[in-house]
Amino acid sequence: MQRSAEAFNQYRETTPSARAVFLETIASEITQQRDVLVATAQAETNLPAARLNGEITRTTSQLQLFANLIKEGSWVEAVIDTAKPENTPAKPDLRRMLVPVGPVVVFGASNFPFAFSTAGGDTASVLAAGATVVIKGHPAHPRTSQLVFETMQRAIQKSGMPEFTVQHVTGEGNATGKALVLHPLTTGVGFTGSLQGGKALLGYAAEREVPIPVFAEMSSINPVVFYPDALATQAEQLAQTFAGSITLGMGQFCTNPGLLIGLKSTALDNFVNLLGDAVAAVAPQKMLHKGICEAYGKGRSHMFSQDNVLLVNESAVPAEMEAWPALARTAAKTFLVNPQLKEELFGPFSLLVECEDKAELLAVLKSLHGQLTTTIVGTATDTAQWKDVIAVQSTLAGRVILNNPPTGVEVCAAMVHGGPFPATTDQRFTSVGTGAIKRWVRPVCFQNFPDDMLPDALKARNPLGIWRQIDNGFTR
Amino acid sequence: MQRSAEAFNQYRETTPSARAVFLETIASEITQQRDVLVATAQAETNLPAARLNGEITRTTSQLQLFANLIKEGSWVEAVIDTAKPENTPAKPDLRRMLVPVGPVVVFGASNFPFAFSTAGGDTASVLAAGATVVIKGHPAHPRTSQLVFETMQRAIQKSGMPEFTVQHVTGEGNATGKALVLHPLTTGVGFTGSLQGGKALLGYAAEREVPIPVFAEMSSINPVVFYPDALATQAEQLAQTFAGSITLGMGQFCTNPGLLIGLKSTALDNFVNLLGDAVAAVAPQKMLHKGICEAYGKGRSHMFSQDNVLLVNESAVPAEMEAWPALARTAAKTFLVNPQLKEELFGPFSLLVECEDKAELLAVLKSLHGQLTTTIVGTATDTAQWKDVIAVQSTLAGRVILNNPPTGVEVCAAMVHGGPFPATTDQRFTSVGTGAIKRWVRPVCFQNFPDDMLPDALKARNPLGIWRQIDNGFTR
Numbered sequence: 001m002q003r004s005a006e007a008f009n010q011y012r013e014t015t016p017s018a019r020a021v022f023l024e025t026i027a028s029e030i031t032q033q034r035d036v037l038v039a040t041a042q043a044e045t046n047l048p049a050a051r052l053n054g055e056i057t058r059t060t061s062q063l064q065l066f067a068n069l070i071k072e073g074s075w076v077e078a079v080i081d082t083a084k085p086e087n088t089p090a091k092p093d094l095r096r097m098l099v100p101v102g103p104v105v106v107f108g109a110s111n112f113p114f115a116f117s118t119a120g121g122d123t124a125s126v127l128a129a130g131a132t133v134v135i136k137g138h139p140a141h142p143r144t145s146q147l148v149f150e151t152m153q154r155a156i157q158k159s160g161m162p163e164f165t166v167q168h169v170t171g172e173g174n175a176t177g178k179a180l181v182l183h184p185l186t187t188g189v190g191f192t193g194s195l196q197g198g199k200a201l202l203g204y205a206a207e208r209e210v211p212i213p214v215f216a217e218m219s220s221i222n223p224v225v226f227y228p229d230a231l232a233t234q235a236e237q238l239a240q241t242f243a244g245s246i247t248l249g250m251g252q253f254c255t256n257p258g259l260l261i262g263l264k265s266t267a268l269d270n271f272v273n274l275l276g277d278a279v280a281a282v283a284p285q286k287m288l289h290k291g292i293c294e295a296y297g298k299g300r301s302h303m304f305s306q307d308n309v310l311l312v313n314e315s316a317v318p319a320e321m322e323a324w325p326a327l328a329r330t331a332a333k334t335f336l337v338n339p340q341l342k343e344e345l346f347g348p349f350s351l352l353v354e355c356e357d358k359a360e361l362l363a364v365l366k367s368l369h370g371q372l373t374t375t376i377v378g379t380a381t382d383t384a385q386w387k388d389v390i391a392v393q394s395t396l397a398g399r400v401i402l403n404n405p406p407t408g409v410e411v412c413a414a415m416v417h418g419g420p421f422p423a424t425t426d427q428r429f430t431s432v433g434t435g436a437i438k439r440w441v442r443p444v445c446f447q448n449f450p451d452d453m454l455p456d457a458l459k460a461r462n463p464l465g466i467w468r469q470i471d472n473g474f475t476r
Numbered sequence: 477m478q479r480s481a482e483a484f485n486q487y488r489e490t491t492p493s494a495r496a497v498f499l500e501t502i503a504s505e506i507t508q509q510r511d512v513l514v515a516t517a518q519a520e521t522n523l524p525a526a527r528l529n530g531e532i533t534r535t536t537s538q539l540q541l542f543a544n545l546i547k548e549g550s551w552v553e554a555v556i557d558t559a560k561p562e563n564t565p566a567k568p569d570l571r572r573m574l575v576p577v578g579p580v581v582v583f584g585a586s587n588f589p590f591a592f593s594t595a596g597g598d599t600a601s602v603l604a605a606g607a608t609v610v611i612k613g614h615p616a617h618p619r620t621s622q623l624v625f626e627t628m629q630r631a632i633q634k635s636g637m638p639e640f641t642v643q644h645v646t647g648e649g650n651a652t653g654k655a656l657v658l659h660p661l662t663t664g665v666g667f668t669g670s671l672q673g674g675k676a677l678l679g680y681a682a683e684r685e686v687p688i689p690v691f692a693e694m695s696s697i698n699p700v701v702f703y704p705d706a707l708a709t710q711a712e713q714l715a716q717t718f719a720g721s722i723t724l725g726m727g728q729f730c731t732n733p734g735l736l737i738g739l740k741s742t743a744l745d746n747f748v749n750l751l752g753d754a755v756a757a758v759a760p761q762k763m764l765h766k767g768i769c770e771a772y773g774k775g776r777s778h779m780f781s782q783d784n785v786l787l788v789n790e791s792a793v794p795a796e797m798e799a800w801p802a803l804a805r806t807a808a809k810t811f812l813v814n815p816q817l818k819e820e821l822f823g824p825f826s827l828l829v830e831c832e833d834k835a836e837l838l839a840v841l842k843s844l845h846g847q848l849t850t851t852i853v854g855t856a857t858d859t860a861q862w863k864d865v866i867a868v869q870s871t872l873a874g875r876v877i878l879n880n881p882p883t884g885v886e887v888c889a890a891m892v893h894g895g896p897f898p899a900t901t902d903q904r905f906t907s908v909g910t911g912a913i914k915r916w917v918r919p920v921c922f923q924n925f926p927d928d929m930l931p932d933a934l935k936a937r938n939p940l941g942i943w944r945q946i947d948n949g950f951t952r
Binding site (some may be wrong): 016074080081087089092094203206380381394397399400402403404410412413414425426427428435438441442444445446447448455467469474 | 576873878897
């Protein structure tokens with residue numbers, strides 16, 4: 001952290017275009033190592049080569065996206081209030097912009113060895129902001145993490161960045177992570193993982209003398225409400241789409257639809273059967289690692305041991321390390337009294353909750369924790385008829401989706417991958433998309449500065465050509 | 477809090493223009509009660525009528541500023557990424573904006589009975605955002621707080637807002653405040669006050685099952701560095717300006733310059749004498765209340781009991797409840813080894829630290845905690861010559877000021893009244909200016925919504941006429 005703080009003092013002074021070149025160099029170094037990275041990650045995670053190749057592309061695209069963001073430059077939210085000497089008291093010239101906070105700690109995620117790990121979205125957003133990073137590599141893919149780190153080291157050398165702009169530490173257990181969060185020089189933490197892990201990091205942060213934000217993306221069951229007209233008219237297509245979403249990547253996505261909700265009806269029964277068949281038709285595949293597979297097995301058994309939770313259908317019996325896709329159903333009455341049914345079961349599983357009527361549907365929605373996503377499946381007839389229920393549903397999550405499965409998280413400016421606790425620890429921010437950069441910055445106001453002492457983003461002639469808010473209007 | 481949550485479900489659905497009318501109605505109700513409010517606050521706080529009248533104007537101006545902000549509407553940060561069906565996988569239409577989080581608790585401040593209390597900046601920003609508020613009135617001015625609350629109740633009735641949009645609780649001690657912070661329905665906390673008070677609120681928040689942000693503005697000594705050429709050429713004028721700033725409102729401002737720093741020289745000695753004379757020439761006045769006056773007396777004695785802290789000059793001996801303006805000096809060597817000299821002493825006091833050389837000046841700057849403001853006093857010669865020191869100084873605070881005293885906090889879009897801990901608990905936000913609204917909102921992304929289901933801010937034809945970021949460019 002000491003090295004990171006020293007590097008930060010130099011790195012923060014780099015120009016946005018120099019940092020953009022650095023991010024692009026990391027991307028090209030990763031691309032050059034694509035084959036060895038895929039092979040290493042395949043050996044460590046059981047993920048198929050096609051998925052890992054896709055994830056590398058996503059990783060390099062994210063780096064390019066952040067490079068583009070800082071080259072364009074408007075993200076610093078430059079605001080200029082010009083002086084009004086005629087006011088009493090005289091109003092001074094005030095100009096604000098976002099600046100990086102300092103050394104940040106990023107924890108690699110187990111389920112995305114590239115896109116949310118060593119050079120993933122968190123790291124890319126930190127480096128774009130002008131902050132330095134210490135990465136805690138995930139112990140489930142240590143060699144992959146080390147190789148990615150080495151590509152970043154080469155990029156540091158090639159683009160002339162301070163040696164310790166990026167550092168990498170590894171280790172099983174919690175001691176290393178705890179020490180990083182507690183270190184006085186740490187100014188922020190990024191994490192994607194379990195509720196237990198995120199809460200532990202929050203706990204460490206609460207022990208600090210100086211508070212720092214922990215941005216942990218943790219736990220979401222991504223409720224999907226199937227409204228009646230959609231069920232009556234599109235059951236077959238919906239069953240295919242959502243079976244695909246539930247089992248995509250063997251359910252190892254934070255946006256996996258783990259909770260399905262509908263009103264009791266023959267249309268719902270028909271849909272449940274079709275969905276069960278479609279889920280059962282998916283062949284089991286290996287999960288990321290032994291720990292995740294065992295946790296899924298235990299969680300699945302625990303789920304089916306609950307009163308009134310019934311198996312709808314499941315796939316063929318899995319081999320070792322493989323997940324076992326399954327669909328369960330229960331009544332809203334059961335769901336409302338058993339909080340364990342609201343817990344995330346990480347894997348290809350979904351629980352369908354049947355509601356007697358609108359009141360019960362509303363009660364189920366109001367009983368839910370905060371979520372990353374919530375999905376409305378409904379025709380125009382449904383959305384007109386169920387407006388008030390949809391209004392309640394829409395308050396649950398950071399992303400509200402109409403007639404799309406929740407899996408598939410576009411990396412763009414409008415994305416919100418965040419949401420009320422326990423989806424994340426801070427619903428004010430997103431961990432995916434360009435908005436993720438806002439986690440590592442703070443606003444600074446410069447009062448009464450002459451132009452030559454101001455950062456470029458705030459100079460009168462706007463040398464960076466960025467969008468700025470001047471005396472309450474936007475201009476470039 | 478239960479009532480607040482119920483009111484929130486209605487209030488969040490109000491239009492920005494209806495909320496703007498509500499804020500304007502509060503302002504006009506306060507204006508109508510101006511005389512009785514000033515008289516009541518004068519009796520409770522010892523603040524002079526002129527100051528209280530000015531503060532009422534500031535309060536109503538803040539309400540109007542937030543009304544204007546939400547009428548203009550661009551603050552919701554609407555971002556639209558249109559669909560790209562030709563992509564693989566197809567990119568859905570994604571639109572995000574800021575929405576209010578829920579019931580918020582605001583603690584009134586003792587030193588601003590209007591502008592940072594019941595209907596002050598925190599409350600105005602909460603109501604503008606579309607969130608509801610429970611105000612804990614400050615026990616030092618309970619009748620003033622109650623009267624202001626009654627003006628807000630009238631505004632609620634006149635503008636047809638839900639009855640419990642604003643609620644008001646009072647009480648000595650910490651039990652009420654603790655209960656409010658711990659309540660499960662609370663989604664955020666705003667506070668301006670002491671380090672001890674802010675830390676207590678942070679501690680309560682850390683006990684919660686669901687974490688919430690505590691935005692506490694607490695402690696700052698607002699370091700001012702006087703560079704040599706300015707001291708050599710402007711000593712007399714600087715002494716007048718800064719004596720005025722140190723004693724303004726008897727030093728009861730969070731931006732009071734409590735720490736002055738300069739390089740040992742005859743120019744500095746000359747300035748110190750002039751400044752001491754100017755401070756001593758200020759007549760003592762009553763402080764806000766007995767507790768603050770006693771704390772100042774104790775803190776002042778404690779300061780002068782420290783080794784090598786010398787009195788430069790002080791005003792006439794004060795009468796009961798009055799503050800005792802004073803200037804002290806010490807050597808950097810003393811300052812660097814005694815952490816107590818870095819603590820805020822709330823009142824008309826400032827400590828001047830003399831540095832032997834540039835290295836010692838840098839060491840002093842690097843030893844400081846986070847600050848609300850830091851001020852550079854320097855000529856063009858100074859700013860050219862001391863660039864590297866100014867760079868270090870500029871990282872200390874949320875607002876960096878050149879050749880202005882730090883007291884005087886303009887309420888505008890570019891203002892940052894915030895800074896690294898212990899100035900505030902969250903340096904990512906400001907508590908003064910339009911940016912303060914960002915504390916009470918979270919982003920929500922709508923995916924694949926038809927136009928008629930989207931909030932107005934995100935509709936294709938832009939019915940609100942706001943600035944939006946569409947496919948990475950700003951447009952209205």
